[in-house]
Amino acid sequence: MTEYSNGRKVKQSKWLFVAASIGLSAVSIFLGLSFGSVSVSFKEIISALLAGPGLETDDIAYTILWTLRFPRVLLALIEGASLGVAGAAMQGLFRNPMADPYVLGVSSGASLGAVLGIVFGFGKVLGLWSLPILAFAGAFLSTGIVYLLSTKNGRTDTWTLLLAGIAVSSLISSIIAFLMVLFRQRVEEIVFWTMGGLGRTSWKVVGAALPYALFGSAVLWFQSMALNAFSFGEEAAFHMGVPVETVKRRILWGSSIATASCVAFTGPIGFIGLIVPHVVRILIGPDHRWLIPASALVGGNALILADLLARTIVPPLEIPVGVITSLCGAPFFLYLLAKTRKGGM
Amino acid sequence: MGSDMGIKLNGLSFSYGGSVTLSGIDLEIPRGTLAALLGPNGAGKSTLLKNISGYLKPQKGEVLVCGKPVHSLKDKERSRIVTYLAPESRSSFDFSVEEVVMMGRLPYSESILSHSPDDLQAAEEAMRITQVEHLRHRPVTSLSSGEQQRVQIARAICQDPDVFLLDEPTAHLDMSFELEIMELVKELAEEGRTVFAILHDVNLALRYASQLFFMKEGSLAYCLEPNQVSSDVIRDVYGVDARILEDAESGIKFVLPYSISRL
Numbered sequence: 001m002t003e004y005s006n007g008r009k010v011k012q013s014k015w016l017f018v019a020a021s022i023g024l025s026a027v028s029i030f031l032g033l034s035f036g037s038v039s040v041s042f043k044e045i046i047s048a049l050l051a052g053p054g055l056e057t058d059d060i061a062y063t064i065l066w067t068l069r070f071p072r073v074l075l076a077l078i079e080g081a082s083l084g085v086a087g088a089a090m091q092g093l094f095r096n097p098m099a100d101p102y103v104l105g106v107s108s109g110a111s112l113g114a115v116l117g118i119v120f121g122f123g124k125v126l127g128l129w130s131l132p133i134l135a136f137a138g139a140f141l142s143t144g145i146v147y148l149l150s151t152k153n154g155r156t157d158t159w160t161l162l163l164a165g166i167a168v169s170s171l172i173s174s175i176i177a178f179l180m181v182l183f184r185q186r187v188e189e190i191v192f193w194t195m196g197g198l199g200r201t202s203w204k205v206v207g208a209a210l211p212y213a214l215f216g217s218a219v220l221w222f223q224s225m226a227l228n229a230f231s232f233g234e235e236a237a238f239h240m241g242v243p244v245e246t247v248k249r250r251i252l253w254g255s256s257i258a259t260a261s262c263v264a265f266t267g268p269i270g271f272i273g274l275i276v277p278h279v280v281r282i283l284i285g286p287d288h289r290w291l292i293p294a295s296a297l298v299g300g301n302a303l304i305l306a307d308l309l310a311r312t313i314v315p316p317l318e319i320p321v322g323v324i325t326s327l328c329g330a331p332f333f334l335y336l337l338a339k340t341r342k343g344g345m
Numbered sequence: 346m347g348s349d350m351g352i353k354l355n356g357l358s359f360s361y362g363g364s365v366t367l368s369g370i371d372l373e374i375p376r377g378t379l380a381a382l383l384g385p386n387g388a389g390k391s392t393l394l395k396n397i398s399g400y401l402k403p404q405k406g407e408v409l410v411c412g413k414p415v416h417s418l419k420d421k422e423r424s425r426i427v428t429y430l431a432p433e434s435r436s437s438f439d440f441s442v443e444e445v446v447m448m449g450r451l452p453y454s455e456s457i458l459s460h461s462p463d464d465l466q467a468a469e470e471a472m473r474i475t476q477v478e479h480l481r482h483r484p485v486t487s488l489s490s491g492e493q494q495r496v497q498i499a500r501a502i503c504q505d506p507d508v509f510l511l512d513e514p515t516a517h518l519d520m521s522f523e524l525e526i527m528e529l530v531k532e533l534a535e536e537g538r539t540v541f542a543i544l545h546d547v548n549l550a551l552r553y554a555s556q557l558f559f560m561k562e563g564s565l566a567y568c569l570e571p572n573q574v575s576s577d578v579i580r581d582v583y584g585v586d587a588r589i590l591e592d593a594e595s596g597i598k599f600v601l602p603y604s605i606s607r608l
Contacts, residue, residue: 095437241424241452286438
């Protein structure tokens with residue numbers, strides 16, 4: 001762990017970490033803008049940025065940057081940040097570093113919504129927006145079911161929440177599998193959606209996802225002190241004056257809003273919400289007032305870089321970014337597990 | 346501050362759904378009293394404390410803490426008046442001792458970001474009197490059980506309630522810390538706070554508490570002063586034959602259990 005000998009140093013190191021993450025994000029954003037099927041130089045990025053959006057021009061670099069890469073990198077930042085924040089809050093709520101933003105069924109619910117859209121061809125009704133809207137509705141429906149199943153007399157039981165989340169998720173997965181068998185001609189589309197990718201990003205998507213992501217993340221951040229108290233259990237938090245049930249509801253819905261808004265456009269992207277808060281906690285400690293914003297920065301960074309890899313690793317193919325995050329995330333997570341076991345947390 | 350009574354219960358009954366856990370409990374503890382709650386395992390002692398703290402809601406009866414109905418208070422207001430400390434309270438994450446003690450200021454916090462000078466001062470004071478200052482930057486998860494217990498008590502003191510409900514505050518403590526914690530708790534009472542503590546050690550209760558409540562099968566069996574505790578009471582409550590002895594030099598009374606009662 002960090003420095004225990006001096007309180008001021010601990011605080012300084014947290015500021016330092018946040019500052020370094022912001023610096024790294026700037027680097028990642030530039031890398032994300034620069035590389036891809038067509039490389040764009042640093043100079044061209046700067047001049048395109050200075051020129052501003054909406055110019056009529058034949059400049060390919062300008063067009064690629066403003067219509068494709070900026071929105072894509074921004075969505076990666078927003079989604080990675082939301083997943084990081086929601087993961088930190090979920091792990092705090094469940095007092096378990098193995099929890100992630102998807103435990104309540106956000107990802108499976110969103111997938112089911114999108115799959116229904118794909119197999120029944122709802123795509124024609126609302127055009128480009130039909131799948132995201134269905135996915136968003138699906139995410140909320142499944143979270144709502146999980147919430148209702150675990151709430152009785154105004155009290156939500158955290159363990160039931162976790163178990164109901166697992167049960168509902170696996171039920172939904174089997175429904176999706178069933179639909180895939182029935183609609184074989186759509187399997188590729190379904191698989192592609194559920195693997196998660198940022199390829200369908202546009203400025204409109206960024207504009208639609210951003211307010212929800214910001215709102216949800218802000219709600220979660222304002223529960224920081226309560227989440228700190230939760231680490232001693234709900235009963236202890238109650239006796240420290242935390243309005244336990246209100247806080248739980250805010251965390252559930254805040255986390256769902258923040259992640260569902262992005263997942264609805266990109267499909268589920270795994271491991272960011274699991275690993276990022278875990279790593280950040282090791283680096284700067286468990287205080288949620290710091291952990292949540294730092295997880296946002298690191299999560300955003302991680303997804304920008306993962307998406308960069310997804311676009312460039314085997315050109316001209318684009319690998320779904322969810323595959324990259326799992327490929328990098330799972331071994332890294334195992335390494336952390338082995339290390340913390342040896343060190344004895 | 347309203348009432349002279351720190352804790353007042355009128356006909357409190359509570360059940361977890363199935364069988365009755367607590368039935369018809371009446372009790373009064375004046376402010377500034379250190380009262381002990383004793384009785385065999387499963388008698389309902391912790392359940393009673395959590396009913397007083399507001400965490401559990403009785404089906405019948407009234408709970409007044411400092412004259413206020415605890416179950417109608419807002420979370421923050423309630424936790425400025427009363428707090429309950431579990432026998433074992435472990436954090437799932439590596440908070441530092443200082444951070445944990447600071448959590449006691451939650452009911453007073455206005456801002457999410459920073460603590461007021463009052464908060465900082467309260468935390469310093471709490472760490473000083475519980476002697477955990479030197480541990481302040483250590484992660485709580487790395488401490489011994491006794492140290493963790495002292496940190497929890499520091500956190501409760503930092504919270505500054507009028508009524509402390511302590512569930513086995515001396516569990517896991519060695520002899521010297523046991524006495525230190527009891528001295529500390531006694532001081533809290535002398536400052537005018539009300540302390541209601543579950544103790545397993547009747548001897549500690551005899552020595553420090555001014556009121557001893559004995560529970561048996563969900564009811565309050567006895568309410569006694571230390572010099573009223575007799576071997577009959579011990580036999581009735583615990584089913585143990587015991588002698589009540591007095592140390593000639595210190596004048597301290599103690600219970601010597603010598604066999605399981607055959608009655």
